[in-house]
Amino acid sequence: xxxxxxxxxxxxxxxxxxxxxxxxxxxxxxxxxxxxxxxxxxxxxxxxxxxxxxxxxxxxxxxxxxxxxxxxxxxxxxxxxxxxxxxxxxxxxxxxxxxxxxxxxxxxxxxxxxxxxxxxxxxxxxxxxxxxxxxxxxxxxxxxxxxxxxxxxxxxxxxxxxxxxxxxxxxxxxxxxxxxxxxxxxxxxxxxxxxxxxxxxxxxxxxxxxxxxxxxxxxxxxxxxxxxxxxxxxxxxxxxxxxxxxxxxxxxxxxxxxxxxxxxxxxxxxxxxxxxxxxxxxxxxxxxxxxxxxxxxxxxxxxxxxxxxxxxxxxxxxxxxxxxxxxxxxxxxxxx
Numbered sequence: 001x002x003x004x005x006x007x008x009x010x011x012x013x014x015x016x017x018x019x020x021x022x023x024x025x026x027x028x029x030x031x032x033x034x035x036x037x038x039x040x041x042x043x044x045x046x047x048x049x050x051x052x053x054x055x056x057x058x059x060x061x062x063x064x065x066x067x068x069x070x071x072x073x074x075x076x077x078x079x080x081x082x083x084x085x086x087x088x089x090x091x092x093x094x095x096x097x098x099x100x101x102x103x104x105x106x107x108x109x110x111x112x113x114x115x116x117x118x119x120x121x122x123x124x125x126x127x128x129x130x131x132x133x134x135x136x137x138x139x140x141x142x143x144x145x146x147x148x149x150x151x152x153x154x155x156x157x158x159x160x161x162x163x164x165x166x167x168x169x170x171x172x173x174x175x176x177x178x179x180x181x182x183x184x185x186x187x188x189x190x191x192x193x194x195x196x197x198x199x200x201x202x203x204x205x206x207x208x209x210x211x212x213x214x215x216x217x218x219x220x221x222x223x224x225x226x227x228x229x230x231x232x233x234x235x236x237x238x239x240x241x242x243x244x245x246x247x248x249x250x251x252x253x254x255x256x257x258x259x260x261x262x263x264x265x266x267x268x269x270x271x272x273x274x275x276x277x278x279x280x281x282x283x284x285x286x287x288x289x290x291x292x293x294x295x296x297x298x299x300x301x302x303x304x305x306x307x308x309x310x311x312x313x314x315x316x317x318x319x320x321x322x323x324x325x326x327x328x329x330x331x332x333x334x335x336x
Contacts, residue, residue, distance in 0.1 A: 001117075001121060003125065004117065004121075004123070004125060004128045005117055005128075007125065007128040007129055007131075007132045007133075008113040008116070008117060008128040008131050008132040008136070009110055009113055009114070009132065009136075010132070011132045011133050011136060011137065012105075012106050012109045012110065012132070012136040012137055012139075012140055013106060013110070015102070015106075015137060015140065016033075016099075016102055016103055016106045016140065019098065019099045019102055019201065020033065020099060022201075023095060023096065023099055024274070024275040025095075025271040025272075025274050025275045026271075026274050027092060027093060027095055027096030027099070027271070028096040028099040028100050028103075032085070032090065032100055033099065033100065033103045035081075036081060036100045036101075036103035036104045036107065037103050037104070037106055037107035037110075038107060039078075039080075039081040039104055039107060040078060040081075040103070040104040040105060040106060040107020040108035040109070040110070040111070040139075040143075041107040041108070041110065041111045042107075043074070043077040043078050043080075043081075043104070043107070043108050044107070044108045044109075044110075044111035044112045044115075045111060046077060047070075047073055047074050047077055048112075048115065050073060051065070051070070054069065066180050067177055067180050067181055068177060070176075070180065071173050071176035071177040071180060072173050074108070074139075074176065075142055075143070075146065075169065075172040075173045075176055076169065076173075078104050078105060078108055078139070078142075078143045078146075079143065079146050079147075079150075079165070079168070079169060079172065081100075081104055082097070082100065082101055082104065082143065082146060082147045082150060083150070083165060085100065086150060086151065086154050086159045087159045087160060089159070089319035089320045089323060090320070090323060091147070091151055091320070092320040092324070093151070094147075094148040094151050094152060094204050095204055097144075097147035097148050097150070097151040098144040098147060098148050098201065098204055099144075100147060101140075101143040101144035101145070101146060101147030101148070102140040102141070102143065102144040103140075104140075104143045105138075105139035105140030105141065105142065105143040105144065106136075106139070106140050108139045108143075109135065109136035109137075109139040109140060110136075112135075112136075112139070113128075113131055113132065113135075113136060116131060126187070129187075129190070130186045130187065130190050133190050133193075133194060134179075134186065134189060134190030134193060135179075137190075137193055137194065137197060138175075138176065138179050138193060141175075141193065141197050141200075142172040142175050142176050143172065144201075145168070145171060145172055145175065145200075146168045146169060146171065146172040147168075148168075148204060149167055149168035149171055150164065150165050150168035150169075153165070153167060153168065179193070218265060220261055221258070221261040221262065221265060224254075224257060224258050224261065225258070234257070234311055237310065237311060238250055238253060238254055241253065241307060244307070245304060245307070248299075249299070249300055249301075249304055252296050252299045252300050252304075253300055253304060253307075253308055255292075255296055256293065256296040256297065256300065256308070257308070257311070259289050259292055259293055259296065260293065262289060263286065263289055263290070263293070263322065263325065266282070266283060266286055266325065267324045267325055270282070270324070270325075271324075282325050286325050290322055290325065290326070293322065
């Protein structure tokens with residue numbers, strides 16, 4: 001029984017621990033990871049209760065429930081926490097999206113396998129090998145994949161648009177359903193999953209997400225501060241906005257672009273230093289800049305902020321930069 005429990009529960013925890021260790025920039029905060037695991041645990045219990053209701057209703061056969069209904073319900077419930085974090089701008093890059101997503105799946109798998117251990121205590125080790133290395137890893141992988149695809153789509157479409165999440169949800173549900181169809185023997189499916197998932201994770205973590213973004217922000221800030229700014233597409237666009245907005249609002253727009261870039265550079269520099277094993281404090285000027293951003297955004301207004309979006313400089317990720325800097329100063333951080 002002890003050996004069965006170890007095989008069923010430990011592998012998914014070790015994989016999550018490996019992801020956290022690989023996150024040299026410490027993008028995913030421990031409290032967020034803990035809440036993700038807790039959400040996964042609660043999601044598993046909720047799904048189990050819903051299946052009792054579905055079974056009593058007798059609307060689906062066991063095969064339909066396993067192959068189609070369960071993947072749709074489980075992936076939707078797990079993904080809800082990721083959607084919440086994306087709307088709150090608490091995820092900055094695909095790498096931390098993968099960690100938090102896998103943490104949700106880890107919690108779900110732990111709760112589900114504990115239920116199976118209680119119900120099938122006399123089952124042989126092969127079942128727990130498939131449950132621990134196959135199904136459990138699958139739950140983490142599908143939610144991690146949802147989180148990465150959704151984060152990429154949100155950066156393009158915005159976090160509040162439902163269409164941004166549809167490709168991610170479809171992919172996670174399709175993968176889960178394919179696994180449940182048992183297109184290959186269970187052991188072979190488990191082996192295939194263990195072969196493909198590490199490759200996918202390595203590709204995500206080897207990308208220079210932060211360094212590339214930092215270089216671009218520095219170049220843009222130098223461009224904004226240069227004498228030739230008025231001849232760039234940014235300067236020309238702001239000049240065109242003078243016909244639609246009062247002069248002081250356009251000036252505030254320019255200031256907002258500059259301050260947002262400065263904050264983005266400081267936030268990413270903190271992460272780069274953290275990746276090198278150094279912890280640098282938030283510069284005191286950043287706190288004044290955060291207050292200035294709040295004032296400028298209020299002064300510009302919703303319509304003005306919408307007009308700035310074509311420049312692709314002030315984006316939803318700026319909210320994540322502000323969150324990162326506030327968390328770094330050791331002040332009130334909020335629930336997540």
